[in-house]
Amino acid sequence: MSTALLFGLCGIVLFVLGLYFALTTTEMLRRILAINIMGNGVFMLLIAAAYQHDVSGLPNTDPVPHALVLTGIVVAVSATALALKLVCRAHELAAEQREEGDG
Amino acid sequence: MSELPGNPQLLVWLISLPLLGALMxxxxRKAGRWTAMTAMIGNLVLACLLxxxxxxxxxxxxxxxWEAPLGIALYADTFSAMMIAITALVGAVISGYSLSYFATGSATERSFWPLWCLLLTALNTLFLSGDVFNLYVGLEVLSLSAVALVTLAPGLAATRAALRYLLASLMGSLCYLLGVALLYYAHATLDLALLADLTGDGPLERAALALMIVGLLLKTALFPLHFWLPPAHAGAPAPVSALLSALVLKGTFYLILRLWFDTLEEAANQLGTLLLGVLGCAAILWGSVQAIRATRLKQLVAYSTVAQIGYLFALFPLLGHATARVTAFDSMIYFIMAxxxxxxxxxLAAGNILTVAGHDRIAELRAANLPSAITLFALAIAGISLIGLPPTGGFxxxxLMLQSAFHAGSWWLVxxxxxxxxxxxxxxxxxxxICFDRSEVSAPTDTAPRVATINPGREWSALVLALAALALGLLAAPALALFDATALMG
Amino acid sequence: MRSNEDNAGLPPVARLLLAIGMVAIGLVLAWALWSHSETSSSLAAAVMTELPRSGVSNPVTAVLLNFRAFDTMLELAVLLLVAVTVGGLRDPREVSAFAQVKQAASVSPLLQSLARDLVPIMMLTSGYLLWIGAKAPGGAFQAGAVLAAAAVLAHLSGRPWLSNPGDWRIRALLVLGTGAFLVSALALLLVTGTYFRYPPALAGAWILIIETAATLSIAAMLYVTFCAVVPMMPSRR
Amino acid sequence: MMLILDLVLIAGLVTFATLTLTARATFSSIVLFISTGLLIALAWARLGAPDIAIAEAAIGAGLTGALLLAAWRRLQPGTVDPESDAESTSGEQQGAGDAKQ
Incomplete structure (x- = not known):
């Protein structure tokens, strides 16, 4: 069993794990965490795909997936930031509404 | 190099111009609306040229x-040109509407223009790009700007709707990206055309196709995956709802079509096509029933979108049919445009009603102030097109769909x-x-009558779009001649 | 209270079914991967052949800024989009996070001394990562992230670098990264006749300029984003 | 030998990811997520992707972690009890420190 396959499988496990928790948990922060883990699984598969092509032990990995993952990481952090901001905003608006309801 | 050096550069400009508009x-910020409008009009011209x-x-x-396996190639045929043209046209009219919808100089208005320009950039990228990963980045720009546009509506409900939309489309994007990763793992290629040559129907291609399609279905809101759509589309500001329903869903649908019938055609099998068709039919029925049960006008229109997306997928079994496919393809493009x-x-009309009446509860509209007949005609014509009565594009x-279904002998579809x-x-x-029956408005109890007037620009833009739907019905022959039905399926 | 979603947890049966479904999906994917593990094709050779013409010697940087520069431009657009949105979502009632730090006079001395020592080091690290990115691991994104971390640290220690998020300088910085890509792509279209084709002699310098702009812009975008999410300081004590 | 190391790394990764998603307190979830991110960076360094390992440590683990902690703290109920306050401050420093690697 090659290293690439091993890490590729690990990526799939991370993805499925993240997917399960993203679907089941109700707490928003955790759901965001789960989606991030899903993303990390995908990136892991891509990095593994780059390593797969390592010929005869030479460190000659494919740089294209590396660039893709770098792009993916930046996109993921942007999306996470937007999601977190929305969670905070929803939380504050809900608190405001509750106060108005009480007072 | 091509013989006509000016022509392929159109593709680059179609992406650069809206992006330039967004940056400007x-x-x-003060001149934001005018730079954005300039970009929209330039985009319309470029789309016609394309x-x-x-x-x-x-x-x-x-x-x-840099040629394909290493670099990214842009690609346009009559189908993508048609999509770009309809996007540019509808987008330009909605921009005109937005000019008078958002208060000049408000924070909302200042965020709207850059976001809308980015949305257009993303749509054009989706229609033109020939690279699966580039399409992923385009998808992310598309969904993040769409979510950001939904957040322009104040209030808790809209924020929650936006959050739900964001999480759903992030999961969709990641499913798509996992498909891309699997394809790269096997073939080390991201170019759509090269992948079309390389891929067969092995388990890996099947898995990749399934993942990409499921991810995109989540973003296109096909029936069981549509849960995020009604709150987001109903809760957004009116021009944003129009953009999301009319254009954004089409971007992801276009990609599904490309992948299913072109790039990964061999991996797509009969069963999957049938499944999508059945889901499409379920979406038609479910969406329509929910629209009938809706209590608010914008909610009704949003559920109607769920149903209309259903028609696009109900055509899938016909598109896979040997003799019916050409008519089915014409029908699909017509559905998209109409x-x-x-x-x-x-x-847009619903937005006008909402502003003037102060609410959009359907049952109470009878007693409310309504905008002038222009808006109501727009609503009526658009409704006729959605029903599919002559002489509109929807008809x-x-x-064409019925013709194709007869050809294929799919009676259930009929x-x-x-x-x-x-x-x-x-x-x-x-x-x-309710809107046209004004006979019995007998001075209602007048609980603080809101007398709101709206800019005639808003009414006319709604009517212009409705008339475009009408024109599609009257000018069917020349419109159908503009694209080649065999473009997609070789 | 934090679980502000409408579905209050799935019933155990649904969870179990979902778990079984997930395991099935995982197994199918694993099998698909397994069944294809023999083939070996790669773009590494193609990248290595064209690397001398790309202007840099770090293959990842070459892919990011030359071969697939279009991706990178769109990615910066994503970052810009989020920074603008998240910055704009600031409630008017909410005291700006930028202003709060000034008010909060009682920042822990530990944090202050940490910031005094670390911030210059981080800035240097960022510059180094940017410079080395042309030939060794590093590049605009890593450099930008480190620079943003320095900004955040300075911010948390009570000395924010910029005091007003709506400042034109910040907006200029936000636009700078995507703008550098787009303007240079269009300029190159005029000069070389091809979008994003760098003249080989100038490629290295050109890429370094774009990368510098991108680094500053990335740092600004991440900083603005962070400040928008940073907690409201309780008006305490 | 390398295989055993790989297996340990993968087992650690999967364990940390599971712990992240099942931890009782959200705060520990976030800290575990940051640790998972660092482990992933380690795995990528091993897979011959040092560029991406740096980026993951700085952006994926560090900045995302800092953002998550900031948001977590903001979602706490208005009355800040001293203990969680102290925790979150140290957490932010940790996040910023991670970003430096």
Missing amino acids: SVAC LAATQDGTLRYALGG HACAKGAMF IAKW VVVLLGGLLAAAYVFRVVA
Whole structure:
């Protein structure tokens, strides 16, 4: 069993794990965490795909997936930031509404 | 190098111009609306040029001069040109509407223009790009700007809707990206055309196709995956709802079509096609019934979108059929165009009603102030197109679909289409009857009558889109001649 | 209270079914991967062949800024989009996070001394990562992230670098990264006749300029984003 | 030998990811997520992707972690009890420190 396959499988496990928790948990922060883990699984598969092509032990990995993952990481952090901001905003608006309801 | 050096550069400009508009409107906020409008009009001109240019053959542009497996190639045929043209047209009208919708100089307005320009950039990228990963980045720009546009509506409900939309589309993007990763693992290629040559129907291609399609279905809101759509589309500001319903869903749908019938055709099997068709039929019925049960006008229009997306997928089994496919393909393009115009018009009209009446509770509209007849006509014409009555674009689309279904002998599809038309008639007439029946408005109890007037620009833009849907019906022959039905399926 | 979603947890049966479904999906994917593990094709050779013409010697940087520069431009657009949105979502009632730090006079001395020592080091690291990115691991994104971390640290220690998020300088910085890509792509279209084709002699310098702009812009975008999410300081004590 | 190391790394990764998603307190979830991110960076360094390992440590683990902690703290109920306050401050420093690697 090659290293690439091993890490590729690990990526799939991370993805499925993240997917399960993203679907089941109700707490928003955790759901965001789960989606991030899903993303990390995908990136892991891509990095593994780059390593797969390592010929005869030479460190000659494919740089294209590396660039893709770098792009993916930046996109993921942007999306996470937007999601977190929305969670905070929803939380504050809900608190405001509750106060108005009480007072 | 091509013989006509000016032509392929169109592809680059179609992406650069809206992006330039977005950057300019972030940088100089005061002039944001005018830079954005300039970009929109320029985009419309470019789209027309592209439509003309693709009539002579497909265009291809290797970015940076790096050819396919290494670099990214842009690609346009008559189908993508058609999508770009309809996007540009509907987008320009909605921009005109937005000019008078958002208060000049408000924070909302200042965020709207850059976001809308980025959305357009993303749509054009989706229609032109020939690289699966580039498409992923385009998808992310598309969904993040769409979510950001939904957040322009204040209030808790809209924020929650935006959050739900964001999480759903992030999961969709990641499913798509996992598919891309699997394809790269096996073939080390990201170019759509090269992948079409390389891929077979092995388990890996099947898995990759399934993942990519499921991810995109989540973003396109096909029936069981549509849960995020109604709150987001109903909760957003009116021009944003129009953009989301009329254009954004079409971007991801276009990609599904490309992947299913072109790039990964061998991995796509009969069963999957049938499944998508069945889900499409379920979406037609479910969406229409929910629209009938909706209590608010914008909610009704949003559920109608769920149903209309269903028609696009109900065509899938026909597209896979040997003899019926050409008519089915014409029908699909017609559905896309007619729905873009009609649904845009409907949301804009609903926005006008919401502003003037102060609410959009359907049952209470009878007693409310309503905008002038222009808006109501827009609503009525758009509704007729959604039902599929002549002489509108919606009629041509359904007619072609029925023809194709007869050809293929899919009687169940005929039944569903007719039933869907009846249900659509029920929900459209429910609204139209209330809006046009002003006879018995006998000075209601007048609980703080809101006398709001709206800019005539808003009314006329709704009507222009509705008339576009009408024109599609009257000019069916020349419109159908603009694209080549065999473009997609070789 | 934090679980502000409408579905209050799935019933155990649904969870179990979902778990079984997930395991099935995982197994199918694993099998698909397994069944294809023999083939070996790669773009590494193609990248290595063209590397001398790209202007840099770090293959990842070459892919990011030359071969697939279009991706990178769109990615910066994503970052810009989020920074603008998140910055704009600031409630008017909410005291700006930028202003709060000034008010909060009682920042822990530990944090202050940490910031005094670390911030210059981080800035240097960022510059180094940017410079080395042309030939060794590093590049605009890593450099930008480190620079943003320095900004955040300075911010948390009570000395924010910029005091007003709506400042034109910040907006200029936000636009700078995507703008550098787009303007240079269009300029190159005029000069070389091809979008994003760098003239080989100038490629290295050109890429370094774009990368510098991108680094500053990335740092600004991440900083603005962070400040928008940073907690409201309780008006305490 | 390398295989055993790989297996340990993968087992650690999967364990940390599971712990992240099942931890009782959200705060520990976030800290575990940051640790998972660092482990992933380690795995990528091993897979011959040092560029991406740096980026993951700085952006994926560090900045995302800092953002998550900031948001977590903001979602706490208005009355800040001293203990969680102290925790979150140290957490932010940790996040910023991670970003430096």
